[in-house]
Amino acid sequence: GDSVTQMEGPVTLSEEACLTINCTYTATGYPSLFWYVQYPGEGLQLLLKATKADDKGSNKGFEATYRKETTSFHLEKGSVQVSDSAVYFCALSSGANSKLTFGKGITLSVRP
Amino acid sequence: GAVVSQHPSWVICKSGTSVKIECRSLDFQATTMFWYRQFPKQSLMLMATSNEGSKATYEQGVEKDKFLINHASLTLSTLTVTSAHPEDSSFYICSARRWTGENQPQHFGDGTRLSIL
Numbered sequence: 001g002d003s004v005t006q007m008e009g010p011v012t013l014s015e016e017a018c019l020t021i022n023c024t025y026t027a028t029g030y031p032s033l034f035w036y037v038q039y040p041g042e043g044l045q046l047l048l049k050a051t052k053a054d055d056k057g058s059n060k061g062f063e064a065t066y067r068k069e070t071t072s073f074h075l076e077k078g079s080v081q082v083s084d085s086a087v088y089f090c091a092l093s094s095g096a097n098s099k100l101t102f103g104k105g106i107t108l109s110v111r112p
Numbered sequence: 113g114a115v116v117s118q119h120p121s122w123v124i125c126k127s128g129t130s131v132k133i134e135c136r137s138l139d140f141q142a143t144t145m146f147w148y149r150q151f152p153k154q155s156l157m158l159m160a161t162s163n164e165g166s167k168a169t170y171e172q173g174v175e176k177d178k179f180l181i182n183h184a185s186l187t188l189s190t191l192t193v194t195s196a197h198p199e200d201s202s203f204y205i206c207s208a209r210r211w212t213g214e215n216q217p218q219h220f221g222d223g224t225r226l227s228i229l
Contacts, residue, residue: 034217043118043205044156044220089155093218098209100146100218102155 002027002101004090009106013080021075021106023064023090031094033057033066033073038087038105047075047088082110115139116208118221125196126229133191133224135206142208145189146218147181150203162189196228 007022025031032051036044048057053068062077073090090103115138125131135145143164148156160170160181168181178200180192189208193200203225207218 032217036220041223041225043116043222044207046217046219049217098144098216098218099158099161100156100207104155107153 002031002092002094004092004101004103006090006103006106010109011106012109012111014111015082016079017110019075019077019080019084019108021088021090021108023073023075023103025071025073025090025092027071027092027094027101029094031092032098033064034091034093034100035062035064035073035075036089036091036102038089040086044089080108080110082112084108085110116206116219116221118206118224120224121222122225122227124227124229127197128195131193131196131226133193133204133206133226135189135191135208135221137187137208137219140208140210141186142189142210143186144209145183146207146209147179147189147191148205148207150205150223152203156205159191193226196226198228201226201228 003026005024034049035047037047038044048059050057050066056065064073064075087105087107089105091100093100117136119134145162147159150156159174160168162168162181162183164183170176183189205223207220210216
């Protein structure tokens with residue numbers, strides 16, 4: 001079945017540091033890929049998405065490129081802020097009902 | 113952007129009571145809504161998929177008689193935890209998907225923290 005693998009966390013960075021969070025997937029067909037962010041005590045918010053190979057999703061300075069050859073969708077940001085501290089989930093959806101399959105999530109803490 | 117409202121955000125109940133959680137899509141019609149459960153510091157576990165006007169589809173291992181789902185309109189789905197016990201304590205999150213187009217993203221509510229004493 002479909003699966004999403006995220007790098008182990010947590011990740012702690014200083015403000016303005018560069019961020020990369022790895023995500024790889026296994027799926028049949030051609031899934032859509034997503035990054036969701038969860039701030040403390042809240043539900044998930046869609047951060048960015050890509051629906052086909054080589055698409056780049058971007059939002060709030062975050063980027064991720066759909067790499068079919070490496071089945072990856074790594075999340076990157078050139079300069080993180082304290083307000084980026086949250087849990088980040090990589091996810092894919094496929095099939096007619098578009099059910100989401102989530103990775104385990106990774107906690108990012110950004111120090112001032 | 114798309115807004116999904118979930119209510120209540122936090123509830124504490126005695127063991128044996130039933131708790132209803134509402135999920136509303138405020139500015140779009142959602143033919144499909146999803147219910148998730150999240151344990152502390154873990155990922156979301158899909159419990160069931162709710163389609164308007166039809167019975168919900170439950171994931172393997174989820175008791176349909178325990179977690180009753182009703183999707184009576186294009187903007188409202190409810191999850192009722194029946195005869196709740198302490199092991200049902202968790203963070204429950206709903207999401208809604210627009211009816212148009214494939215690969216539409218799911219929009220999530222802010223979650224409901226359920227504590228059963």
